[in-house]
Amino acid sequence: MTTEDVPVGFDAEGMWDSVADAWDARGDWHADVTRELTTTMVRALELRKTDTVVELACGPTADIATAVAQRPGFTGVIRAGDLSARMIEAAERRARRDGLPVSFEQLDVTRLPFPDGSIDKIAARWIYMLLADPIEGLREADRVLRPDGRLVFAVFAAAAENPFFMLPGSVLAERGLFRPPSPGQPSMFALADVDGTGQLVRDAGFTTCSVRDVPLSYRLADPDDLWSWVRDFAGPISVAVRSQDERTRADVRAEIERRAERFRDGAGYALPGLARVVAASR
Template sequence: MLELAAGLADTGFMAARLVGETGRVIITDFAPEMVAAAHRRAEELGVGNAEFRVLDAERMDLETDSVDGVLCRWAYMLMIDPAAAFAETRRVLRPGGRLAFSVWATPERNLWASLVGRALVTQEHIPPPDPEAPGIFAMADPGRIRELVLGAGFGEPEIEEVALHWAFTDQDDYWRFLTEVAGAISTVLRALPPETQVMVREQVYEEAEPFRSGAGYDFPAVCLNAVAH
């Protein structure tokens, strides 16, 4: 089993448990720091049937027909050339092997992630995003998922909506997530002068008010999970 763009490998470690002691999971990411952190985590958690490699999903240094399954959570839509990544995925999967991946549904259904982009656009710090450009919502349209999956030579994908919750313990916890964890947006936010950051933060908090839960927030979220052979 191969996990692409694994980050800290939450998903890959679940797969490692499922494949059991005789199975193996290859945990990969193109960021060496992520692979090193996932490796350390595996040692802490006692995951013994995983190996770790730096691997770019768009050009995989792996043999053709070499893995039984591929997993990828929340990453294909961030890739510069997703068509190349899906074609590479098809190449390394053995015939009949299964691809399972997850991407985010539309910004309107994932306000936990989109409110801040909206605030940055309305306050004119960034232009409106190009919906086709790589980014968290670039595969929110099931038609786009289908096009990429079929274009890479897979059969018709099964696509399922999965609802989940994204919770933050308090406002600082949410702001820390937005400024430190939320990918490209974090870089934009951190580059703003402090007084401008305050204005963006105020707009985000105001629009997040309907999702207040205790001292923090509880946002509904929706991702699209797809399986293809």
């Protein structure tokens, strides 16, 4: 997830590799945060028991693939992939631990290694908004889907609806430590506009498109947990934080904690967010 410009040569794989261990460590926590989102996306896939299903940008937990694999009576094929090899390693370990019939591979959503018309359902969380050209990824999904195939993907609603990310991001940006995106650049919120995203989906070749909002609550146990999440889990924000000297990090932490007080929930915090599920059919 990022709100900074993606310059030429930006190493997205390296960035996600750098936070893979932290994402893996928080995997169960993040699965809880996004449980309703996962349920909504799986329902929107309109699964048949023998479908071939692919989860893109699966991260270390492959939540969609896991939910499909645990679905009673499902006998289809389940595949999952991510740009980050470290994320894939973590996801494979979890799947083996739980005895899930999911195959994994490293992949780029703009160059999928599947033949034309070979996949029934595709699910993807928070990836198309991070592409320099989102329609390139959407067209690639359309290419590999069967004639009655279905794509379900998640994006974030507008920045104002997502304090969980904007709170630390704004603290860093105000200090010149994190650069917000220019209009039209890849970002967490690049596909927040419902009408614009719907038009992209149709331009990519899909004939129908529906949208549903899903609220999120990022619950953090105490100030240490809040800082750990900012420092280790928040993608490029974490990279920016870790590159600062100790004094700057202390200043950033103090201001983040001050602003987070309005989201206090007992000893900890409940930072709100809003995801948007887009379901598209061919």
